[in-house]
Amino acid sequence: MNRLVLNLEPNALAYGFFPTGKQAPMQQGCIEDIRTDVTISDALKQILSQIESGDCPFPVESVALHVAASGDLFRSHTVATPSIIEKLKSYVPFAPMHMPVVLELIECCSLCLPGRPVALFFETAFFTKLPAREYLYAINPDALAGAGIRRYGYHGLFHEAATRAARASLGEKLNRPAKIVSVCLEPHPEVAAICGTEPVMISGGATPLEGLPGQTSCGEIDSGVLLTLSRKEQWGPEQLNQLLTQQSGMVALAGRPVTIEEVLLSKEADLLLAKQVLEYRILLRAGMALAAMDGFDQIVFSGRYAATGKVLGPWLQERLPSTGKSNQPVWKCYENSLMRIMAEQLDFVLQMNPTPGRAKARAARPCLIKEPTQ
Template sequence: MIILVINSGSSSLKYQVRDPDTGERLASGLIERIGDSSHGGPSNHAEALDRVTEELEATLQGKPIDAVGHRVVHGGERFSEPVLINNEIIRAIDRLNPLAPLHNPANVQGIRAIAERWPDMPQVAVFDTAFHRTLPEHAWRYAVPDELYKKYGIRRYGFHGTSFEYVTRHAAQMLGLQAADFTGIVAHLGNGASVTAVQGGRSIDTSMGFTPLEGLVMGTRSGDIDPSILLFLLREGYTEQDLDQLLNRESGLKGLTGHNDMRSIEEEGSPAGMLALDIASYRLAKYIGGYHVAVGGAQALVFTAGIGENAWRFRERVVKRLGALGVFIDDAENQKPGGAAREISTEESAFPVLVVPTDEEAAIAEATAAVVLKK
């Protein structure tokens, strides 16, 4: 079975073609500047898909696509697993737009573009939030009036779930365990970053909340912040749009250093950059300590995603803060170039520290194939 994996953004469309049986990547690409025809971009997602089709015809040389899997950021409370898409499912995803206004509308545009181009093609939605539907109520509830949850759905949802589920399975394999027997802490560290407490293969707590803004210090997002700061800034004349721009696009590492690329910050070595990395590593170490308690004692700490897999200096900063847990890093193993999954802790470490590359596209392809074969 050949699966086209689509990740639609508001102005971009990322794609891969995968064989879920072998894991082989048959094609990949990125269409940018959707809606910016003045700079050569396609006018909409349907036109972007036409370009994808042209590229695939040249690359696949006649191999047919059997199904399309879509990354959908927010599945709300309804979707706890991947689903075969129909009109009712599209409307349900649309209704979740207020919870993910930057992501879900673009995801739906990608789905509709496929339906217009290939009306009989099976499509599957794979939700970033689904892995976290196992959170117990004491973890997903906020201490606000109950009517805010009932009326607006204000609760912790969590994100990066497709990555967490994939990495949990592979970390368990490294330890000789079934996924259902794995208990640990998984840190997905990229420009967006979150950390999840996994107990018995299930998410029981996670740092992102109602939106992907809560939790860790990220590339451009603030992470945890005193809500009163927002009230103060509103009184000072900031608008809702100003605050959204400030917290989502101008904060985090960018707010502290002027740019959000951790490699550049490490290479530059400025005092502001070193302070930013101290703040980010301290925040993550606090979460790891708390989640060690939450899971009743972790079997492993796992780093994944772009920073987690490649930024050895940042991993070192984090793990050196975990001495009270008896966790210690092996410098030589930690400094090896990224790529393969590996253990980077010393023999004396209370539990192993692992680096496990994530592959969300492979996970989406596998999930899509499973749903289509069941129908």
């Protein structure tokens, strides 16, 4: 099946087109300035037009759409149907910036690609299985206006795919669930402990702000710091949010914009503090992961900077308790992109969520894309 993968970024719509049987995208790109200069509908039309103009002989047969925030509404990936769309609408108050755009994009897909199924990939679905002891915050839920506030984690797709690969590499050697420390090296990095297929610990929180510091986000910070800034700088929540999401993390420690990869690979003195802070926080979370599982079998790095694991892996291995095979690497880098992960999983999601009449609708669809010519 020819797959179009769509990923909504804060101000852009990224895409990749994967023809049947292909692991790498035949075409990929990004439409910038969505929401400001370009409507979602126009962005999708541009994407379809670009695929078409690239002498691509294949029609889009299915769509995979990345959904960053959906709380604990969905425990697995699914296909957009009227009832699913209604469920997504109920989440708009909790993700007011993200969910309306997702809904608009689903609608545009149904107009531009009628009859083609749209599979929804939820970042938070994987972590709906976290135990209560891990996801609970010790705050009176009444103070937070609702009991739905909990720790979710934000790179479920990477963690899920990377641990699947790690389990496969461990093979049948274990007669118990594999214990995997999953380190996702994205601009918001995240560490998870996954026992078998079940997540048991996660560094991310109710939002991606909690946990490890990111390229521009603060990571863990004492609430007292925020209250002091509010009091002394006379900053409101908006300004504090701007500080914590845009001006903190590596950019604050390095004094200039810098990626996680640059920081971790750097030997420069001006990046030393940023590097040590990030490494140290990852070590702390890895230690937590070990405590959550009583040990580990493998560390797996994923995300766009997964290759950095080649440096971070030996560093961590040296510091964590030995697994009994100290002269062998106990870490792996899983370097597949998010788009590829979704493309690979798309058929499976469609099989698991059959929608009646899909084939019939496909046969009757008006087509904006050229059919392949023989």
